[in-house]
Amino acid sequence: MxxxxxxxxxxxxxxxxxxxxxxxxxxxxxxxxxxxxxxxxxxxxxxxxxxxxxxxxxxxxxxxxxxxxxxxxxxxKEVNPLLVTWDENDAHENPRAWKSSYRMFLVFVVSCYTFLSPLSSTANVPALDVLKREFNVDSFVIGNMMMSASMLAFVVGPSFYAPLSERYGRKYILQVANVLFLIFNVCCGLAKNSSTMIVLRFFAGLAGVAPVTIGPGVVADLFEPEERGTAMSMYTLSPILGPCVGPIYAGWIIQAYGEDKWPWIFWASTMFSGVVTVFGLFVLKETYTPVLLERKAKKLRKETGNDGYHTIFTQKETLGQRVLHGLLRPPIFYFTQPVIFVVCTYQALMFGCQYLLLASFSRVFKEEYGEPPGIASLHYIAMVLGFLVAGQAGGRWTDWNYRRLKAKNGGVGKPEFKLPLLIATGIFMPAGLLLYGWTVEYHIHWIVPDIGIFILACGARATMFISPLYLADSVTMYAASASGAAVMTRGVFSFTFPLFAPNMYDALGQGWGNSVLALVTACLGLPAPFILYKYGERLRLRSSYSKRGMTLMT
Known part of the structure; x- marks a missing residue:
């Protein structure tokens, strides 16, 4: 062909x-x-x-x-006529040949799926004190686990979802997992004790992590490297915007309707999730090229009766080999591929600090500033604004700068050309933490801590869309597995950080507590982007998967 x-x-x-x-x-x-x-x-x-x-x-x-x-x-040489590939008649089937506006629409649909689990993950933060009283919980750790248990599932889920999506396609994995998320999220509102709540939160997170894991792979399926900046910035807005929006609506439910209405925190998010689920059932399409080509080959085999039709992805594997290859790929990627290890660890640290702050904002503004739950939840808007500004401006600038550097490099693009924005924003997280921490410590007017929140959100946002973008460009064929490794690492950090936050702030106060976080993020956040930009290509060349990353699936 x-x-x-x-x-x-x-x-x-x-x-x-x-x-x-x-x-x-x-x-x-x-x-x-x-x-x-x-x-x-x-x-x-x-x-x-x-x-x-x-x-x-x-x-x-x-x-x-x-x-x-x-x-x-x-x-x-003579072309094998039984090798099934895309040809000029397949524009309606080849995902990268679809109209740009339609591809962006599909990214929007997947981002809506991705929004649901992060939205629910922090929604019960304003109600944690209510839940602790109702369930007779005295421990800060157990109380925070009723929130962060869903993030623990992020450590487990990617090992299943990433390889399943690369074997059977993106569409059906997303849809089945989202239905399961709806079921467990409804049950959270029916919990009668802390143990039940923690278990249900874990399984809701286990189902909800599927789109978080698979989403970057969908972006890589649909777009060329020089197009991915804008698409990835739109997609990655969901997993970091969700945790900010959840406490806002939950805080107003508690303040306006009373503490006994806490189950509606889960039921309200379930109703929204149901709308997204039904919408996705009708409009979501498969985007993974190996699965689509295999379907084309299967159709040809059926129509012609010739079993010789095949694709380059056709593999003769036993079930045991599929399980070994699939389930182990994300953790093996993390521990054996240097570039994935560096990027995932850097991203996870920033996300862990962000999640720690999300878990503490409500308490800080209620206790330090004496604000009711609804008003205290409005401070999350400062983080939302930081995410929106950095994401939209950063995505467009990244695409423009990538094309500029690619032209200077003789028309050859590199994943490292996506990193300059990360270099420029590396200081934002530690600077924002210092401004927020010390102004809260001395009870400065609330607008000043909110400015600090806005600044650190800009830094977190840049990290959260540049990191998966860099991974998608480096190992495009296995973008979902690379993303799975990143989500697993983020899950470890975002589960553990909120558990030690109360004790840290009680011992050090807001000023020194956030100064410790600022120091940690500066030690990794400032040098890591420079190291990746200068030595990232060498690290990729040490990997059999990423050394041809600019040609795989591009």
Missing amino acids: AWENVKSSEGFHPTRRPTDYLPELGPWDVALTNEAQSPEGTEVNNEEANIESKSHRSSLEEEQGQSMGIDGKEHP
Whole structure:
């Protein structure tokens, strides 16, 4: 089949040769396969794994009609007519050939799904004191676990959802998980004790983490690298805006209707979730190219009776191999791929500090400023404004700057070209923490702490959309698994940070407590973007998955 430009009403979208979609087989990938096939105790040689990877790629290059001669040039061969790829007649099926406005609409739909679980994760913050009294809880840790238990599920869920979405597609995983989230969220409003609440919150988070994990993969499915900045900034607004909006509406429910109406905090979010779920059932489409091409091959096999039709993604794996490859991929990515380890740890630290503050704002403004729950919840608006300003302006600037740096580099783009915004905003989080902490300590007018919240929110926002954008560009083929590793790490930090926050602030006060956080974020947040910008390419080249990241699925 001819590999030509596919034209949409928005312009030309280049498709790629089949081997451009093929990931390198890393040593751990081959090791897992051999582990499932070989007797226990058999060691796998890394050199043999690399030879197998090269042999695998060479055979596919021959299948698509190319080989490399001794003169270093590609020589055409006969194309395998049974290899199923995108062609000029598939513009309506190829996700990257769809109209730009429609692709952005799909990102909006997925971002609505992503908004639901973070919205619920902090919604009960204004009601924690009410829940502690009603459930006879005296411990700060148990009280905060009724909020942060949903974040603990973020550690577990990505190991399942990321590989499932890369095996069976994005659409159905998102829809099934969202229905389960609705069920558990309704049940949270019916809880009669703290143990039940914690367990239900965990399972609601386990279901709700699916779109948080899969969303960056959807963006990578739909957009070229130079287009992803704006799309990713819109998508990533949901997981960080949700935790800010939740306490606002929950605070007014408690203040306006009474403390005994706390179940409506969960039921109100469930009603909104139901609307989003029904909407998504009708408009959400599959975006993952390997799944779409496999469906095309299956259709051809059925129509022609020829079982030879296949794609470059067709793999003959046992169920055990699929489980090993799929469930272990996110944690293995985190611990074996240097660039993913650095980015995920940096992002998780910033998110943990943000979540700690989200859990403490309501208490601070009620106790330090004597404000009722509804009024105290309005201070989250300062964080919302910071997210909106940094996200929208930063996304557009990142796309513009990426194209500029790409042109200066001879038309060759690199994931590191997305990092300059992170370098510029690295100081925002520690500066905002210092301004917020010390002005609260001395009871300065509330507008000054809100300015500090706005500044730190700008820094957090830049981190939360540049980090997944960088990962998506580095390992595009496995963007969902890379995102899964990031979500798992964020889950660990956002679960643990709120647990020690009350004791830290009681011991150090708001001034010194937030100064400690500022120091920690400065130690990592200031040098990390520079290190990634200068050495990120070297780190990526050490990974068999990311060293071809600019060509996989692009």
